[in-house]
Every structure is written in C-alpha cells, then in structure tokens.
Amino acid sequence: MDAVRRTRLRAADPAGVAEAARLLRAGQLVGLPTETVYGLAAHAFDADAVLAVFDAKERPRFDPLIVHVLGADALAQVVDERRLSPAARRQTEALTRLWPGPLTLVLPKAAEVPELVTSGLDTVAVRAPAHDAARAVLRALGAPFVAPSANRFGRISPTRAAHVVEELDGRVPLVLDGGASEHGVESTIVGVEEDGTLRLLRPGATPRGAVEDIAGARLEAPRARGPRRGPGMLASHYAPRIPLVLETGQRDGPVAWLLFGSPTRDDWARYGVPVAVERLGDDDRRAARELFAALRRLDDSGASWILAELPTSRGGLGPAIRDRLTRAAADRDPSMT
Ligand code: TXA
Ligand code: MG
Numbered sequence: 604m605d606a607v608r609r610t611r612l613r614a615a616d617p618a619g620v621a622e623a624a625r626l627l628r629a630g631q632l633v634g635l636p637t638e639t640v641y642g643l644a645a646h647a648f649d650a651d652a653v654l655a656v657f658d659a660k661e662r663p664r665f666d667p668l669i670v671h672v673l674g675a676d677a678l679a680q681v682v683d684e685r686r687l688s689p690a691a692r693r694q695t696e697a698l699t700r701l702w703p704g705p706l707t708l709v710l711p712k713a714a715e716v717p718e719l720v721t722s723g724l725d726t727v728a729v730r731a732p733a734h735d736a737a738r739a740v741l742r743a744l745g746a747p748f749v750a751p752s753a754n755r756f757g758r759i760s761p762t763r764a765a766h767v768v769e770e771l772d773g774r775v776p777l778v779l780d781g782g783a784s785e786h787g788v789e790s791t792i793v794g795v796e797e798d799g800t801l802r803l804l805r806p807g808a809t810p811r812g813a814v815e816d817i818a819g820a821r822l823e824a825p826r827a828r829g830p831r832r833g834p835g836m837l838a839s840h841y842a843p844r845i846p847l848v849l850e851t852g853q854r855d856g857p858v859a860w861l862l863f864g865s866p867t868r869d870d871w872a873r874y875g876v877p878v879a880v881e882r883l884g885d886d887d888r889r890a891a892r893e894l895f896a897a898l899r900r901l902d903d904s905g906a907s908w909i910l911a912e913l914p915t916s917r918g919g920l921g922p923a924i925r926d927r928l929t930r931a932a933a934d935r936d937p938s939m940t
Pocket of ligand 2: 760
C-alpha cells in the first residue's frame with residue numbers, strides 16, 4: 604500500500620469531483636458517497652489500483668468487488684453480453700429499469716474486467732449508483748470504478764464521510780463528503796442465471812418486492828453449494844468492536860441497547876440499566892438509515908457489549924436490517940454461512 608500521510612476530507616462539489624476523478628485516473632483510491640453507504644473507489648480497469656483497495660481494507664482476495672457504472676448503456680464495458688441467454692437478457696433489461704439505484708446484478712464477466720475484481724469468478728457484480736456525486740465522478744472519469752463499502756474488512760459500514768476517515772485515515776488520500784447516506788444499508792444483490800432464474804444473494808436497500816414486481820418472477824434463495832459467495836455472505840460482518848448479542852442473549856458487564864420499539868419493564872428487569880440506548884423506531888426506512896451510525900455510537904459508549912433487538916417487519920427493509928444485525932452478532936471466525 605502506498606503510504607498516504609493523511610486523509611483529506613472535502614465537499615463533493617464540482618472541484619471535489621474533478622479532483623476525485625484525477626486521483627482515480629492516476630491509480631489512487633477515493634472515499635465517496637453513494638446512496639447506500641460510502642464506498643472506497645478505484646478505477647475498475649486498473650488492476651494495481653484494485654489491489655490497493657484490498658490492501659487498504661485488509662480484505663481477503665477471495666471477496667469480489669462491485670463495479671459501478673452510469674447505467675445499462677455501460678453494461679457492455681463489463682458484462683459479456685454474448686453469454687446472456689434470451690431469458691437472462693430479458694430479466695437484465697427488466698431489472699436495470701430500477702437503475703440508477705441500490706440494486707446490484709451478478710452477470711457474465713467481460714474479459715476486460717481484471718480477475719482480481721471478481722476474485723477469479725466468471726461473473727461480475729455491477730450496479731449504477733443514484734447518488735449525484737458518485738455519478739459525477741463516473742462521468743468525469745469516463746470509466747467504471749469498483750467500490751466496496753469504505754470500512755476495514757468485517758467492520759461496520761460507513762454512512763457518513765467522517766466514518767470513512769475513522770476507518771481508513773492515512774490509507775486513502777481523499778474522501779468526498781456528500782452528507783449522510785440516504786438508504787444506510789448496502790445494495791440488494793441479485794444473481795441472474797443462464798436460464799433467467801433470479802437469486803437473492805444479499806438483501807439490501809431495494810426491497811425484495813420491488814425486484815419481484817419489475818421482474819415478474821420470484822427471487823430464489825442462493826445455491827447451497829457453488830463458487831464462493833463473498834464477504835456479504837460471511838457469517839461475521841458489519842461487526843462493532845464489542846460483542847453484539849441478539850435478543851435473549853446475556854453477558855456480564857455494562858450493556859448498551861439497540862432497540863426498535865420502547866424498552867419494556869421486562870427488559871429493564873432482565874438486563875439492568877444500560878449505559879446507552881439507541882431507538883431506531885418502527886419505520887424500517889428510517890431505521891436502516893440510522894442503523895450503522897447507531898452501532899458506531901454504541902461501540903463508543905463505554906459499554907462492554909451490545910444487546911440488539913431484531914426488527915419485526917418482514918417486508919421493506921426489515922430483511923436487510925435483520926441480515927446485518929445477524930452477521931454483526933455472528934461468531935468472528937471466518938467460516939462461511
Ligand atoms: O451498496 C453497495 O453495494 C456498496 C456501495 C459502496 O456501492 N458496496 C458494497 O460493496 O456493498 P461490498 O464490497 O461491501 O460488497 C460486495 C458484495 C459482496 O458481498 C460480494 O460477495 C458480492 O458483492 N459480489 C461481488 N461480486 C460477486 C460475484 N461475482 N458473485 C456473487 N457475489 C458477488
Ligand atoms: Mg461491505
């Protein structure tokens with residue numbers, strides 16, 4: 604990793620965007636806002652820059668990255684469209700009607716995409732971000748960028764520019780500040796298979812129902828076996844430094860609570876007085892937006908563990924929030940789910 608002495612934070616205005624594009628063209632990394640979470644961007648066709656992303660994040664090389672493009676017109680740059688069957692092509696055309704937005708599609712990879720981006724898989728994950736600053740950088744760069752979430756591997760994803768600095772200070776020359784992330788959880792990832800079957804590989808900011816409606820098809824579960832499924836699929840991910848325990852777990856020491864509803868009398872009786880409480884509320888869009896920032900605050904609250912409720916909502920963003928909290932609570936061994 605190139606030694607970067609310090610990380611500069613600047614507004615995602617036209618001058619900031621121009622500098623970001625200049626740095627990316629020169630093979631450097633840039634932290635930037637997207638509508639889901641902040642990303643750590645590198646030029647997608649520059650294998651050395653892509654390698655620097657893995658180094659800065661301390662991310663294992665077997666975890667593939669998402670390529671970001673302006674829209675469906677740019678798909679041919681990264682996807683081998685000749686390998687799309689008519690059924691897969693039809694589904695791809697339907698799903699890209701949700702672009703720009705928080706939906707990532709896994710499709711046959713074009714030869715031009717460096718192997719490192721896809722960890723040797725013959726598929727590539729691609730999405731068109733909706734955030735104005737991310738789009739402006741793509742336009743100024745004139746090429747796709749890769750952008751994993753801008754956190755050190757396994758840690759809580761950043762939803763503010765300041766979180767990126769907390770995670771990667773000194774490892775990236777520039778972070779563009781575009782305000783708080785609109786969705787707060789990562790994109791939904793859908794695999795489009797040869798026969799047109801769609802698989803939900805990661806629940807995320809686009810609700811399952813929105814994908815199924817536009818595709819006119821059900822989303823299937825991921826295959827139980829097959830190629831490595833990547834870091835969003837690791838059992839432990841999105842983790843605070845202190846242990847996070849779901850619902851009925853119990854530990855010793857000062858506790859911090861992450862709740863959706865109000866604490867009940869039983870909660871107080873069972874767990875004692877918390878040193879900090881974050882209440883995300885019942886609106887799942889609002890809860891998703893605040894989730895990662897709330898986890899960071901609890902991590903820094905002086906508590907020695909976090910007791911987290913799971914959201915009750917089964918639709919909308921409920922599944923994405925459940926997924927992130929379940930992984931944040933998982934044992935931190937590197938086994939795959
Ligand atoms: O919202 C987002 O998608 C954010 C913003 C920054 O765009 N990015 C993001 O990237 O979440 P990252 O690196 O944190 O997550 C990448 C996910 C991993 O779970 C990985 O498994 C999956 O994408 N992925 C990438 N390529 C894949 C492939 N060829 N097949 C299956 N999954 C893939
Ligand atoms: Mg991530």
